[in-house]
Amino acid sequence: MSSLKSKILVVATDLFQTRGINSTGVDTIVAVAGTTKMTLYKYFTSKENLILEVLEKGHQDFQSWLSEQLNSNVKKPSDKLQKLFEFIEEWVTSPNFRGMGFIKASAEFPNEESPIHQLSSEQSRQFRQFISSLATEAGIHDADGLALQLSLIFEGAVQAEQMKRGSGAMKYAKKASKILIDSALTN
Amino acid sequence: MSSLKSKILVVATDLFQTRGINSTGVDTIVAVAGTTKMTLYKYFTSKENLILEVLEKGHQDFQSWLSEQLNSNVKKPSDKLQKLFEFIEEWVTSPNFRGMGFIKASAEFPNEESPIHQLSSEQSRQFRQFISSLATEAGIHDADGLALQLSLIFEGAVQAEQMKRGSGAMKYAKKASKILIDSALTN
DNA sequence: AAATCCATATACAGACCTGTATATATAAGA
DNA sequence: TCTTATATATACAGGTCTGTATATGGATTT
Known part of the structure; x- marks a missing residue:
């Protein structure tokens, strides 16, 4: 390129x-x-095309970094879910963190026919699916339910952290995720 | 008017x-x-002024409705926190629900000098403070921490529910809030 | 040295947006 | 009936934005 x-x-x-x-x-x-x-x-070709490429690059960078970290640092697949938010925190608090594009894009382009809205929705869905597969590997019954809960917390914390660096949102999101995962494991 | x-x-x-x-x-x-x-x-006086009035009215309507519901339906103050998400769900799933303005506004106006950004940030802070006071009444030690966690879930769920009606986000947000509240009560 | 490629500089068309000016209609009160 | 207040209709000034057209500069290749 x-x-x-x-x-x-x-x-x-x-x-x-x-x-x-x-x-x-x-x-x-x-x-x-x-x-x-x-x-x-x-x-x-257009500003819309630029926005789409920005979203795609951001999502790919994040997903491939996250998969790489989980694969190289966590041996047992069933432990990956527990470590997920540790790596997410590392990513979000790293100096070159530039926000998660799809969170803001879906807010700024609410029209469902907009390609930008469609892409950001798809990325959000993909991320939820990724968490769900980790939850399944960890032996959790309602994996989709937990994935939805964790993604709600994650997206909110990223938004808060990006709006105000050092707000502590990520710290409490991590604690919440531990509690929710433990609860899902024992049910 | x-x-x-x-x-x-x-x-x-x-x-x-x-x-x-x-x-x-x-x-x-x-x-x-x-x-x-x-x-x-x-x-x-201007479009900005219209936006500010829309935000103010939306926030006032929500807060006064929520306080009224809690005061008239829950006797013991320490039970209010437990019932919070029940009423929020009722509000969000009611047919005349029109989204929570401040969530979207802070995404569309990220510039901190913008009066719109300032107002929506203040409303978000007020809502968190409201939850924190309920948590304190319920005898929770780290009330601010729990309030932050619950507001993350709440804002995410509202956003999801508004983007796709009947997504089930509110249902799982409610479950998550129960788990987090229980955990905070026993610690 | 000539030709080719890549980026720059600048200008502008067309669309859209906010906010205002001007003139007109309508309805109620004195 | 005359006046006053309120809403409408319409046009437009001034700004911003996207996307394109045209002409120029510099570097590399042949």
Whole structure:
């Protein structure tokens, strides 16, 4: 991938998170990225296309990092669920954390026909499914139910942490997840 | 309050929830409300002012309804926390539910200097404080911590329920809240 | 050195949005 | 009937945004 294209992606990811997607114009993006609109529209067919690529890259980076961490650091598959929030906290509190795109995107694009809304919904569903499969491996009966609960907490904590760094939201989310997992294991 | 003003408020609340705040122009609002821009700008000094009034009305309606329900239906103050999510579910699943404004507003207006961001943050903080006071009355030690956990679940569930009616998010949020409250009571 | 590719600089069309100006209709009260 | 208050109809100024057109600069390859 071109260096300019990835620069634009990084800058857009940043600005979308800090200023909102709709409030960030392409002029601002190219100005911060140090390039011009002509170049942006060479790599992306439209602003919508840019948003979609930002979402896709963000989700892929997160998912592949998370899978890698779980696979290389946790031996027993049934222990992965317990460690999940440890790694999520590590990701969220890392200095290069730039928010979870799909959480904000679904709020800014509520129209169900919008491709952006559809992609972010799909990513949210995929993440829930990922948690559910870990829960199943851990021997939990209502895996989908627990996955929904954990994703609610996770998405809320990420949103809170991103809005106010060091809010402690992630710490309490981690505690809550432990309690909910323990409860689901003994039922 | 003038009939037209409250009509505009209701319509704006609806459109902001279903289409997003930034994506909803004042032309659309007055067209749906069956009036004109001149009238809207008679009652509201600007679109920002309209948004602020929509947020304030939504939050007041919810908080006063919730307090009323808790006060008139729960005798012992220490039982209020347990019943909290029952009433919230009732509110969220009622046919005239129009979303919790402050959840979406803080996502669409991330700039901390924006009055809209400030108001929605304040409302979120107030709601958390309300839960914390119920937790204290119920004899819970780390009331603020539990309040944060419950508000994370609550905001996530409202968001999910509003995005997809009948998603079951509220049902699992209720279960999670019971587990977390029980755990906090025995620690 | 000539040709080709890549990015820049700049300008602008067309759409949309907020907020206002002006003129008109309607209804109620004196 | 005359006046006053309230809502409508319509047009538009000024701004922002996306996306494109046109011309220029610089670097690499042949």
